[in-house]
Amino acid sequence: MKYTEIAVVGGGPAGLSAAITAAKYGAKVTVIERNNSLGGQLRKQTHKFFGSQKQYASVRGIEIADILESQLREYNDNVEILNGATVLGLYEDGVLTIEMKDRYIKLKPDRIIVATGAYEKFLSFPNNDLPGIYGAGAVQTLMNQYGVKPGRNVLMVGAGNIGLIVSYQLMQAGVNVKAVIDAAPKIGGYLVHASKIRRLGVPILTSYTIKEAHGKDWVEGATICKLDENWQMISGTEIDIDVDIICISVGLTPLADLLWQIGCEMKYIPELGGHVPIRDENLETSKKGIYIAGDVAGIEEASSAMVEGRLAGLCAANSLGYIIEDFEEEKQDLIEQLDSLRAGPTGEKILNGLEKVTKVIAGRYGYVD
Amino acid sequence: MLIKTGVPDIEDIMEITPPKRRREKGPVAVIECFQRIPCNPCYTACRFGAIKEFEDINDRPKIDYDKCTGCGLCLTVCPGLAIFIVDESYSEKEALVKIPYEFLPLPEEGSFVIGLNREGKPVCRAQVKKVQKMKNKTNIVTLVVPKERSMDVRSFSMKDYDDENTIICRCEGITLGEVRKLIQEGYRTVDEIKRISRAGMGPCQGRTCRQLIMQEIAKFTGQKMEDMLMPTFRPPTKPIKLGIIAGGESDE
Numbered sequence: 001m002k003y004t005e006i007a008v009v010g011g012g013p014a015g016l017s018a019a020i021t022a023a024k025y026g027a028k029v030t031v032i033e034r035n036n037s038l039g040g041q042l043r044k045q046t047h048k049f050f051g052s053q054k055q056y057a058s059v060r061g062i063e064i065a066d067i068l069e070s071q072l073r074e075y076n077d078n079v080e081i082l083n084g085a086t087v088l089g090l091y092e093d094g095v096l097t098i099e100m101k102d103r104y105i106k107l108k109p110d111r112i113i114v115a116t117g118a119y120e121k122f123l124s125f126p127n128n129d130l131p132g133i134y135g136a137g138a139v140q141t142l143m144n145q146y147g148v149k150p151g152r153n154v155l156m157v158g159a160g161n162i163g164l165i166v167s168y169q170l171m172q173a174g175v176n177v178k179a180v181i182d183a184a185p186k187i188g189g190y191l192v193h194a195s196k197i198r199r200l201g202v203p204i205l206t207s208y209t210i211k212e213a214h215g216k217d218w219v220e221g222a223t224i225c226k227l228d229e230n231w232q233m234i235s236g237t238e239i240d241i242d243v244d245i246i247c248i249s250v251g252l253t254p255l256a257d258l259l260w261q262i263g264c265e266m267k268y269i270p271e272l273g274g275h276v277p278i279r280d281e282n283l284e285t286s287k288k289g290i291y292i293a294g295d296v297a298g299i300e301e302a303s304s305a306m307v308e309g310r311l312a313g314l315c316a317a318n319s320l321g322y323i324i325e326d327f328e329e330e331k332q333d334l335i336e337q338l339d340s341l342r343a344g345p346t347g348e349k350i351l352n353g354l355e356k357v358t359k360v361i362a363g364r365y366g367y368v369d
Numbered sequence: 370m371l372i373k374t375g376v377p378d379i380e381d382i383m384e385i386t387p388p389k390r391r392r393e394k395g396p397v398a399v400i401e402c403f404q405r406i407p408c409n410p411c412y413t414a415c416r417f418g419a420i421k422e423f424e425d426i427n428d429r430p431k432i433d434y435d436k437c438t439g440c441g442l443c444l445t446v447c448p449g450l451a452i453f454i455v456d457e458s459y460s461e462k463e464a465l466v467k468i469p470y471e472f473l474p475l476p477e478e479g480s481f482v483i484g485l486n487r488e489g490k491p492v493c494r495a496q497v498k499k500v501q502k503m504k505n506k507t508n509i510v511t512l513v514v515p516k517e518r519s520m521d522v523r524s525f526s527m528k529d530y531d532d533e534n535t536i537i538c539r540c541e542g543i544t545l546g547e548v549r550k551l552i553q554e555g556y557r558t559v560d561e562i563k564r565i566s567r568a569g570m571g572p573c574q575g576r577t578c579r580q581l582i583m584q585e586i587a588k589f590t591g592q593k594m595e596d597m598l599m600p601t602f603r604p605p606t607k608p609i610k611l612g613i614i615a616g617g618e619s620d621e
Binding site: 052058060172192193303340344345 | 488490
């Protein structure tokens with residue numbers, strides 16, 4: 001059995017930010033990351049980020065990954081990084097079991113920060129198992145991390161930020177984006193992202209859904225169909241599109257397996273993408289010593305994931321008794337950063353969701369004494 | 370409608386258009402950011418205090434056109450690629466438009482491209498005046514456009530404007546670009562080009578396109594027109610219904 005003070009599960013924007021902050025204040029941190037590189041989704045984000053300077057606005061995601069990784073390496077004495085390591089289980093005594101390069105490791109931390117991120121939702125429609133139908137995130141990984149062009153002509157299903165950004169990146173890779181469709185009557189992603197692909201000639205069709213995919217051995221086409229105001233297909237409005245790739249980008253849902261395993265109190269909050277844990281303002285869940293940050297706490301942007309990570313790292317280190325002179329000030333600054341990122345119309349939904357799961361948790365129990 | 374299609378309405382554009390007098394004075398930033406989102410790099414990048422301080426990070430940028438020098442710093446940092454620099458002082462009839470560009474290859478300075486509007490539709494021929502490679506990989510392409518298009522051109526296609534907009538075969542809708550591409554690929558006679566593209570197989574039977582295709586081949590290969598191979602002529606001389614032949618006189 002290995003021991004550590006803080007285990008951070010996930011080396012994406014939230015996890016790295018949490019580890020940097022906790023290590024900075026002296027805590028011994030173990031970062032457990034499934035991939036062989038750190039940075040998570042940041043590694044494939046070739047676009048410039050929004051937000052303000054504190055969240056690396058205008059810096060490309062892939063460069064933010066490098067920045068965070070080098071910050072983490074500054075605290076090498078306090079940090080252990082397990083790459084290529086997947087957490088398999090979180091047990092009630094607070095032990096994490098890990099598979100790392102065919103080895104089985106048990107780790108007993110004093111605190112755990114779960115920053116496992118999210119996974120892509122899928123859609124049901126006829127022939128949706130044909131080769132050539134991908135999650136948009138998967139296509140982004142293929143292109144931007146492995147250098148593989150997925151196909152020639154793409155239908156993008158979903159006009160949220162991921163659908164719009166991946167469409168743009170597909171075009172940068174020389175792939176033809178035939179259309180971006182969305183069942184909602186409005187574009188869900190940032191309008192600047194929409195305008196960016198629109199002026200390159202890509203039609204964005206709102207109130208449209210995919211009716212079916214065609215093809216024998218792989219995708220050879222798709223039929224899309226207009227929806228009425230009750231989200232029902234209007235017969236006669238079908239359009240056949242000649243594509244060999246269909247990208248599904250209909251949202252993310254928190255990857256919360258470990259939180260379920262240990263019995264954190266969970267609640268279904270559609271605004272946050274699905275089931276999320278109840279937490280207090282320190283991002284501690286209903287289980288003592290288990291903190292959360294990033295998409296697992298509710299689907300949001302990477303900028304807020306990084307701030308949440310810092311907040312969870314700060315609070316976890318503080319709870320271990322590390323002396324943080326300006327703790328209250330630091331914490332307040334992070335909370336204010338989150339408030340301001342969420343203050344606009346796009347943050348309204350997030351705030352509505354958070355209101356239902358953020359509360360003072362009294363009589364918390366867990367494996368921590 | 371912007372929220373449905375990604376294309377801003379005319380009212381949206383009016384709101385962010387710098388006054389004509391200012392545009393004619395020299396370069397100025399046009400900020401096409403229509404939605405409150407948490408983002409402020411344009412403000413933090415501006416060295417001239419032209420973009421006013423944000424009270425809330427979700428504020429839309431407000432710009433003082435008198436302070437703006439059109440330097441373009443905001444254009445390169447904007448994560449939404451929503452800022453353009455327009456300069457109507459360039460010449461009597463032309464204006465400069467600076468466009469953030471994140472595609473490769475970059476266009477060549479001096480080359481002609483197709484100016485696209487906010488819908489991606491071609492609106493004019495534009496010349497690439499300058500290409501600035503930036504460290505952050507949001508490069509800046511400066512286009513010379515007709516002055517009346519300065520608030521219209523927001524993107525471009527590297528296809529040649531002439532190639533795309535010149536029809537060689539009107540019956541079958543074959544463009545100059547398509548014909549040039551075929552010649553480059555090795556199709557060097559009217560007949561070959563006809564068979565691969567259908568140019569010349571429509572109602573006019575090649576009377577519009579034949580000479581034009583031969584000219585293009587001659588130009589490419591350096592041959593003289595008199596040396597060009599003529600296509601094979603076969604009846605009928607105009608498209609007719611099969612029934613006319615079927616119902617016609619017998620051979621006897």
